[in-house]
Amino acid sequence: MKPYDFKEIEPRWQDFWRREGLFAAGPAGPRPDRYLLMMFPYPSGTLHVGHGRNYIMGDALCRFMKMRGDNVLAPMGWDAFGLPAENHAIAKGVHPADSTRANIDRMREQFREWGIVYDWDREIASCHPGFYRWTQWIFMRMYERGLAYRKRADVNWCPSCKTVLANEQVIEGACERCGHAVDQRELEQWFLRITDYAQRLLDDLDHLIHWPERVKLMQANWIGRSEGVELDFPVVGEEAGEPLKVFTTRPDTIYGATFMAVAPEHPRLAGLVAGRPEEEAVTAFARDVRRESSFARAAGLVEKRGMFTGRFAVNPFSGEKVPIWTANFVLTSYGTGAIMAVPAHDQRDLEFARAHHLPVRIVIRGAEGPADAAALSEAFTADGTMVDSGPWSGLPNREGVERLMAHAEEQGFGRRQVNYRLRDWLISRQRYWGTPIPIIYCDACGEVPVPEESLPVRLPREVEFRPTGDSPLASSPEFVAVDCPRCGRPGRRETDTMDTFVDSSWYFLRFVSPRLETGPFDSGEANRWLPVDQYIGGIEHAILHLLYARFVTKFLHDEGWINFTEPFARLFTQGMITYPAARCPRHGWVAPEEVKDGLCPRGGEKVEVSVQSMSKSKLNVVAPASIIERFGADTERVFTLFMAPPERESEWSDEGVRGASRFLNRVWRLVQETAAALRTGAGAPTVLAMAGAPEAASGGHAELRRQTHHVIRKVTADVGENLHLNTAVAALMEFSNFLGGYLEATPRREWDEGGIARALRAFVQLLHPFAPHITEELWQDLGGTGSILSAAWPTWDEAALAREEVTLVVTVNGKVRAKVTVAAAASEDEVRRAALGEARIAEILAGRAPRKVIVVPGRLVNLVV
RNA sequence: GCGAAAGUGGCGGAACUGGCAGACGCGCUGGAUUUAGGAUCCAGUGGGGCAUCCCCGUGGGGGUUCGAAUCCCCCCUUUCGCACCA
Numbered sequence A: 001m002k003p004y005d006f007k008e009i010e011p012r013w014q015d016f017w018r019r020e021g022l023f024a025a026g027p028a029g030p031r032p033d034r035y036l037l038m039m040f041p042y043p044s045g046t047l048h049v050g051h052g053r054n055y056i057m058g059d060a061l062c063r064f065m066k067m068r069g070d071n072v073l074a075p076m077g078w079d080a081f082g083l084p085a086e087n088h089a090i091a092k093g094v095h096p097a098d099s100t101r102a103n104i105d106r107m108r109e110q111f112r113e114w115g116i117v118y119d120w121d122r123e124i125a126s127c128h129p130g131f132y133r134w135t136q137w138i139f140m141r142m143y144e145r146g147l148a149y150r151k152r153a154d155v156n157w158c159p160s161c162k163t164v165l166a167n168e169q170v171i172e173g174a175c176e177r178c179g180h181a182v183d184q185r186e187l188e189q190w191f192l193r194i195t196d197y198a199q200r201l202l203d204d205l206d207h208l209i210h211w212p213e214r215v216k217l218m219q220a221n222w223i224g225r226s227e228g229v230e231l232d233f234p235v236v237g238e239e240a241g242e243p244l245k246v247f248t249t250r251p252d253t254i255y256g257a258t259f260m261a262v263a264p265e266h267p268r269l270a271g272l273v274a275g276r277p278e279e280e281a282v283t284a285f286a287r288d289v290r291r292e293s294s295f296a297r298a299a300g301l302v303e304k305r306g307m308f309t310g311r312f313a314v315n316p317f318s319g320e321k322v323p324i325w326t327a328n329f330v331l332t333s334y335g336t337g338a339i340m341a342v343p344a345h346d347q348r349d350l351e352f353a354r355a356h357h358l359p360v361r362i363v364i365r366g367a368e369g370p371a372d373a374a375a376l377s378e379a380f381t382a383d384g385t386m387v388d389s390g391p392w393s394g395l396p397n398r399e400g401v402e403r404l405m406a407h408a409e410e411q412g413f414g415r416r417q418v419n420y421r422l423r424d425w426l427i428s429r430q431r432y433w434g435t436p437i438p439i440i441y442c443d444a445c446g447e448v449p450v451p452e453e454s455l456p457v458r459l460p461r462e463v464e465f466r467p468t469g470d471s472p473l474a475s476s477p478e479f480v481a482v483d484c485p486r487c488g489r490p491g492r493r494e495t496d497t498m499d500t501f502v503d504s505s506w507y508f509l510r511f512v513s514p515r516l517e518t519g520p521f522d523s524g525e526a527n528r529w530l531p532v533d534q535y536i537g538g539i540e541h542a543i544l545h546l547l548y549a550r551f552v553t554k555f556l557h558d559e560g561w562i563n564f565t566e567p568f569a570r571l572f573t574q575g576m577i578t579y580p581a582a583r584c585p586r587h588g589w590v591a592p593e594e595v596k597d598g599l600c601p602r603g604g605e606k607v608e609v610s611v612q613s614m615s616k617s618k619l620n621v622v623a624p625a626s627i628i629e630r631f632g633a634d635t636e637r638v639f640t641l642f643m644a645p646p647e648r649e650s651e652w653s654d655e656g657v658r659g660a661s662r663f664l665n666r667v668w669r670l671v672q673e674t675a676a677a678l679r680t681g682a683g684a685p686t687v688l689a690m691a692g693a694p695e696a697a698s699g700g701h702a703e704l705r706r707q708t709h710h711v712i713r714k715v716t717a718d719v720g721e722n723l724h725l726n727t728a729v730a731a732l733m734e735f736s737n738f739l740g741g742y743l744e745a746t747p748r749r750e751w752d753e754g755g756i757a758r759a760l761r762a763f764v765q766l767l768h769p770f771a772p773h774i775t776e777e778l779w780q781d782l783g784g785t786g787s788i789l790s791a792a793w794p795t796w797d798e799a800a801l802a803r804e805e806v807t808l809v810v811t812v813n814g815k816v817r818a819k820v821t822v823a824a825a826a827s828e829d830e831v832r833r834a835a836l837g838e839a840r841i842a843e844i845l846a847g848r849a850p851r852k853v854i855v856v857p858g859r860l861v862n863l864v865v
Numbered sequence B: 001g002c003g004a005a006a007g008u009g010g011c012g013g014a015a016c017u018g019g020c021a022g023a024c025g026c027g028c029u030g031g032a033u034u035u036a037g038g039a040u041c042c043a044g045u046g047g048g049g050c051a052u053c054c055c056c057g058u059g060g061g062g063g064u065u066c067g068a069a070u071c072c073c074c075c076c077u078u079u080c081g082c083a084c085c086a
Helices: A007-020 A047-065 A084-092 A098-112 A127-145 A193-208 A214-222 A250-257 A269-273 A280-293 A293-296 A346-354 A397-411 A502-505 A523-529 A542-558 A626-632 A633-642 A653-678 A687-691 A699-722 A725-745 A753-767 A771-781 A828-837 A839-845
Strands: A033-038 A071-072 A148-158 A163-164 A183-192 A223-233 A244-248 A259-262 A306-314 A319-328 A337-341 A414-420 A441-444 A447-448 A481-483 A490-493 A534-538 A571-574 A575-584 A589-590 A608-613 A807-813 A815-823 A853-854 A860-864
Touching: A007 A633, A033 A047, A033 A523, A047 A071, A047 A571, A047 A575, A047 A626, A047 A633, A047 A699, A071 A502, A084 A098, A098 A280, A098 A815, A098 A853, A127 A148, A127 A447, A127 A502, A148 A815, A163 A183, A163 A534, A183 A414, A193 A214, A193 A223, A193 A414, A193 A542, A223 A250, A223 A337, A244 A250, A244 A337, A250 A397, A259 A306, A269 A306, A280 A319, A280 A523, A280 A608, A293 A337, A306 A346, A306 A860, A337 A346, A397 A414, A441 A653, A490 A725, A502 A523, A502 A542, A633 A653, A633 A725, A633 A771, A653 A687, A653 A725, A653 A753, A687 A753, A687 A828, A699 A725, A699 A753, A807 A828, A807 A839, A815 A828, A815 A839, A828 A839, A828 A853
Parallel strands: A033 A071, A033 A534, A259 A319, A534 A571, A807 A860
Antiparallel strands: A148 A163, A148 A183, A223 A244, A223 A414, A259 A337, A306 A319, A441 A447, A441 A490, A481 A490, A575 A589, A575 A608, A807 A815, A853 A860
16 A cells, blocks of 8 residues: 655645646636635735634635536735835835735745645735726725815824824724824824715625624624714804704703713814813813823723813703813714713713712603612613603603604704714825825815826835835835826825725725726626625624725725625634743743743743734744644644634644544545455456446445435535534544444455445545545545546435434433334334333333323434323 | 623534434543554543442523423623723
8 A cells, every 4th residue: 555645645736736727717607606715815924824724714615616516716815015014124124025025925835835726817916006006096986986085184193103093903092003002193184985885884784694793793883873863052152153063862861961061172162261261271171181092081991071161051952051061081083072961861971970060860760760869870871751851751761762853853953863983994004015095286286186097106116114104105206296187287196005905995806807907807707706605714804804895895886887785795704723822021922832841941930821813923823834744734724624613713732633644644544445455456447437336225235325425415514504614524534434444344245345435435525625635646546537626526315314224212201211223114103112112111110101202203202201 | 881702521622493412533541563653453531329220410590391502581701892982
């Protein structure tokens, strides 16, 4: 028997796949088109086994679909712009274009070593002018529709990365990339008007039935729709002027509004206190709050502070005068930047009222209170009946919400309004390595878009890109200086670049016609392939990338470029792979393999070992090369898919890898030895030829046939329907255990040769998506010609799964007491008699007749005594 | 605080629509074989009385049911998301 020499086998088949071009998507035809997409990676250089999970799973699905006869589009590309490449370039003095290219080459090679195959003819990179030209083009289309615009605004600024960030890139007040605290700066920035699509982005989540609930929920929360009413509160002394506007979802509590509060940044604040005794203190307070860490303030970590302005406003419902305060817990970014405060029914308002001795008035009461406003320590936010609310008293508060909103509209002092938490998408970045924003400023014409025929606006190579806070492109006079396309006079280019999420918001469309010169994508091809049938990626993109991609898709749909409104029909978010990491209190992360007796190799301090997601910075990555070297790529693949359900976070286990290796070695021996035993001589037919013999009534070998059909059904369903790849591998292990046992227990002369040949054929095919190299090799040894991928996926026959006899569990009062074997077709009555006839059961019953007998066909008999 | 998901052997995890809990694998124990290796093979492996019989057992407590890991109620824990959103 030839040995399982994976080091020889694997590269050979990798070359074969590449040479044969088996993975190029075909033209439209009778086979169903399927678009399978892995989130395109950022080319960071080296991939670890955690990255592998995503791509190995995708490759297994891709192979499965191909074998089932689908016409599969499985492309790969590179999310190649972005800060890490630029930071790395600054640190190492390499140009980001060069390091990115080198990284891409290395990663492409790693994919090959994993046995992962893509339609490489469609490869794209977002940093290539042939790609970003169309990123700019999409920006221009949005600009024409007023969906891309520039405004001066308070924006998130990361002092460490020296760039602005989108709201979505600020995590707990810190920069998503570097973890540095983010502050606010007022800057002129480019935005995309995603808020115009807020409602549709929310509504269409309902149609995404194959998306994880979790992701949809996160998006819905992020969009954050709330329905309410905007109410006018006239300012006392300025009755003729603009009233203060507040937004509330609880107009039913308005009779309990004992004060108002405006944000310290509110544009009316200065006017309200101008020339008054409070002016100085209020102005100082406002300045003070603006200096407060925006992160702490937005997170509600700072104490609620405020100051009375000395002014009053009139409650439009009650006519009551209420004091106007300014308070740090009121945000300009939501609603109108001013609130009516109802301490009895809002916790924040209550805390503020208590701190500043403002009145608390209960206007909603449930069955059990609250009764005493003075004693109230927690705001009452449940439903109840309106009290102390003028003509509305006695109404259930839910009804009150409706009635008061209607009344406010009739009277003209209020308007129903829907508010969203979602903000417009801030896309300009003051960094070098990104898509230039194609706008020219002209003193005469103002903001002028770069004409389509002048795209792409190329990113110049020789630029000082060390971050200073100004856009690096501004330091390149050749880039900046340009004639105004409209009037021809000297103008200057926009020097900000786009957020990389703009690139990734449409890349999946480029794959359908990656070299098209006349547009970003061919509409016919896009409509043919999309929406993506299966999208696979990390949960970390649940909001950002997936929301932006949905937005851009809807926009392109509205422009008539595509006929679908959602980009990804089915989404799968796979879990991270974790591994122990060691952290020294003085030296930070240290390599876990260097830790001796729990002590830091550098200083001897006690290190803390914890399981962390794999990352280069935590020094806890497992390199695929080390696994491939020792066990082969197929072993890594099998273990990766077997270790846990793919959506779950899971710890890498070196012992587990050995288990996968043992399995493949057993498979090798089993198939080789059995094939050799089947082929009795040089002239004998191949195993595959033997398997092609008509299905015989196999009599005593029915179990072999049954198990074969069972594993075909199980693997097909697990992979094709549920993505339960771990249980599919388990089923294959079980089957190989069964087959080994069967062959050992059956003398050679009694072998059901056709049945064994069919079992081997099906088994090798079913295993292929998981372990492609070894199965191609075994396929050859079974007599296959060409790739196993070209052979039709095995099918099963439900009839073959049926047993003639079934073993039923007999339970007494729900406890298992015996087993009986009856004919599968036995009637309920026969089953009952068989159960009662069982010696052990008769013993337990001791002559008593069961009160009740429940027969579950094919499963059990339960006797109630 | 709000929202969501999840708690099953020493470990990763199985279990269709409520029907034998612990598939498969790791680890462990014993044995075989071996030029002793991270090889291979066989047997065992939830806990307990340890006897092939019984009891207990899916985070805790209650309930529905002939029967509950699965359904319902209460509680605990963990993880994740959002977080002063008016």
